[in-house]
Amino acid sequence: MVAIDANEVSKRYGTLQAVDRVDLTVEEGETFGFLGPNGAGKSTFINMLLDFVKPSHGSVSLFGNDCQGEGVAARSRIGVLPEGYSTFDRLTGRQHVEYAIRSKAADDDPIDVLDRVGIREAADRKASGYSKGMAQRLVLGMALVGEPDLLLLDEPTTGLDPNGAAEIREILREENERGATVFFSSHILEQVEAVCDRVAILQDGELVALDTIEGLRETMGGGTKLVITLDRLEDGTLETIWAVEGVDTAVATEESTVEITCTNDAKMDVIVALHEAGLDVLNFRTEEASLEDMFVEYTGAGR
Numbered sequence: 105m106v107a108i109d110a111n112e113v114s115k116r117y118g119t120l121q122a123v124d125r126v127d128l129t130v131e132e133g134e135t136f137g138f139l140g141p142n143g144a145g146k147s148t149f150i151n152m153l154l155d156f157v158k159p160s161h162g163s164v165s166l167f168g169n170d171c172q173g174e175g176v177a178a179r180s181r182i183g184v185l186p187e188g189y190s191t192f193d194r195l196t197g198r199q200h201v202e203y204a205i206r207s208k209a210a211d212d213d214p215i216d217v218l219d220r221v222g223i224r225e226a227a228d229r230k231a232s233g234y235s236k237g238m239a240q241r242l243v244l245g246m247a248l249v250g251e252p253d254l255l256l257l258d259e260p261t262t263g264l265d266p267n268g269a270a271e272i273r274e275i276l277r278e279e280n281e282r283g284a285t286v287f288f289s290s291h292i293l294e295q296v297e298a299v300c301d302r303v304a305i306l307q308d309g310e311l312v313a314l315d316t317i318e319g320l321r322e323t324m325g326g327g328t329k330l331v332i333t334l335d336r337l338e339d340g341t342l343e344t345i346w347a348v349e350g351v352d353t354a355v356a357t358e359e360s361t362v363e364i365t366c367t368n369d370a371k372m373d374v375i376v377a378l379h380e381a382g383l384d385v386l387n388f389r390t391e392e393a394s395l396e397d398m399f400v401e402y403t404g405a406g407r
């Protein structure tokens with residue numbers, strides 16, 4: 105069954121096209137990463153799924169229920185971490201989770217939930233005294249209540265230190281193993297690469313890529329990255345590389361080192377072109393492209 109179905113969905117704010125005809129399906133059981141730079145439209149898309157925002161055009165549904173027309177049914181099976189959530193300052197962590205348990209008619213043990221998200225010690229403290237990371241963990245805990253079929257999480261690791269982010273990724277993995285579909289947005293690429301089956305990349309409201317990480321690598325001409333160290337970098341060196349057919353991006357990473365994403369065939373041509381330009385290639389190696397490289401390629405940030 106399809107968990108999330110977006111059908112040519114758009115959202116316009118005045119003259120700004122925040123989401124532009126996005127067509128997307130997420131199958132039940134997938135872990136799906138929703139990527140894009142700041143302002144790309146990720147939260148707007150998620151807010152349409154939650155019916156916080158109405159589409160200007162097109163439709164979105166969850167498990168076959170239209171998010172606007174059949175919003176209550178659509179949301180009954182999901183756990184949510186929305187953007188800009190707020191906690192109730194006067195309630196403790198435990199009371200927040202108890203509230204989630206009551207409203208979902210679930211039977212979780214609140215302390216087990218808090219333990220899972222790493223804030224058991226703070227169970228009886230008021231949320232007003234929680235740090236941003238603790239509040240984030242609390243809201244994630246509330247989303248986990250009742251074993252939802254779909255977790256819809258807007259930037260779930262914001263405000264967490266690297267260990268905290270790794271713990272959350274582990275929870276997402278466990279939830280997916282339990283059978284939940286996991287859909288989360290992020291602009292932290294490693295987070296997505298580590299756990300997702302498929303990713304979508306959104307830019308200026310438009311879907312610019314939708315594939316498995318492997319698939320994205322293949323689209324990128326074998327998905328390798330060439331790292332070249334030269335004797336020197338001159339004005340015009342990057343332009344020399346860009347001019348080679350099959351080169352997607354070339355970025356100077358440090359003094360005299362350039363990282364290039366290109367087709368396999370282009371690798372030798374790049375080295376030849378640099379040699380012809382009078383530069384000495386001191387060293388070169390190839391690496392598998394990371395999601396970060398692909399993100400740069402798809403969003404055009406490398407040129």
Ligand SMILES: Nc1ncnc2c1ncn2[C@@H]1O[C@H](COP(=O)(O)OP(=O)(O)OP(=O)(O)O)[C@@H](O)[C@H]1O
Nearest residue numbers: 117120122140141142143144145146147148149291
């Ligand atoms: N209520 C609103 N009224 C007007 N413009 C809005 C509104 N909400 C969002 N926007 C604009 O829509 C665009 C998309 O914003 P959105 O928050 O969806 O992006 P995002 O990808 O979630 O970004 P970030 O990673 O920074 O959270 C932005 O240009 C934003 O300024």
